[in-house]
Structures are given as structure tokens and as C-alpha cells.
Amino acid sequence: AVGINAEYGYTFSYPCEKKDDCLVCSKVVKEVTRDREDTLQALLDYLRDEHSLQNPIITTATAEGESRTLYMSAIAQLKDNAEKKLTELNLVDCQEIVVTDSSLKSPVVFRLKFNH
Numbered sequence: 001a002v003g004i005n006a007e008y009g010y011t012f013s014y015p016c017e018k019k020d021d022c023l024v025c026s027k028v029v030k031e032v033t034r035d036r037e038d039t040l041q042a043l044l045d046y047l048r049d050e051h052s053l054q055n056p057i058i059t060t061a062t063a064e065g066e067s068r069t070l071y072m073s074a075i076a077q078l079k080d081n082a083e084k085k086l087t088e089l090n091l092v093d094c095q096e097i098v099v100t101d102s103s104l105k106s107p108v109v110f111r112l113k114f115n116h
Contacts, residue, residue: 029096029109036114040071040089041082043112051108053101060097070097086112 034043040058047053058071070089072078081089091097093114100107 029111031113032110033113033115034086036085036087036093038086039082040084040086043086044071044082047099047110052103053099054103056099056101058097058099060091060095086114 032043032046034046044056044058047056055073056071057069059067059069062068069075069078070091071081091112093112095112097110097112098107099110
């Protein structure tokens with residue numbers, strides 16, 4: 001029962017449900033398949049369209065395990081990366097990229113798969 005000024009009402013409660021394919025809460029690495037000749041802009045467009053992202057930031061890990069930011073529109077040097085091919089950015093088949101966006105509650109991990 002909920003009371004405000006001595007007035008009470010009842011409400012039903014429902015158990016929380018979680019979709020296994022939810023972009024945010026599933027914690028499953030999502031696969032994204034692209035052509036190795038695609039530009040980072042093509043990948044950005046796909047992510048924006050497919051997942052309703054507004055202003056994504058893309059990072060990945062280097063072979064040494066260090067984080068590397070590939071795209072952030074607020075930084076001109078990184079914004080220029082959008083026109084580069086995925087392979088020019090040293091992305092390889094099955095590499096994981098991390099996407100953050102103001103529309104997401106937490107970062108999402110994608111595994112980049114190249115068409116063969």
C-alpha cells in the first residue's frame with residue numbers, strides 16, 4: 001500500500017524480466033560483422049542505426065593490453081579516424097571493441113568479425 005496524505009492505494013508488482021539479447025544487461029559479447037575494407041564511419045553508422053546510439057565512443061585494447069580510443073567526436077584527431085579503413089586502424093578479425101554512449105547505462109563489448 002502506498003499512502004499520501006492518508007490516502008492509500010494498491011499497486012501490483014511484477015517480477016523483473018531480462019532479455020537474453022539485451023544490449024546493456026545481458027553482458028554477452030555481441031558480434032558485429034563487417035567487411036575488412038569498411039571504414040570506421042561505416043561501423044559507426046551501423047552501430048548508430050542498429051542500436052540507436054547517439055554519439056558513440058569506440059575503444060579497443062592493444063596487443064600489449066593497453067586501452068586505445070579509436071573514435072570520439074569531441075577530439076579532432078580521433079574524429080579523423082572515421083574515414084580510415086578498419087584494417088588501417090590495426091583492427092583484426094575477432095577483435096573486441098568497447099562502445100560507450102550517452103544512451104547506454106554501461107559500456108557494451110562487440111566482437112568484430114570480418115567477412116571472408
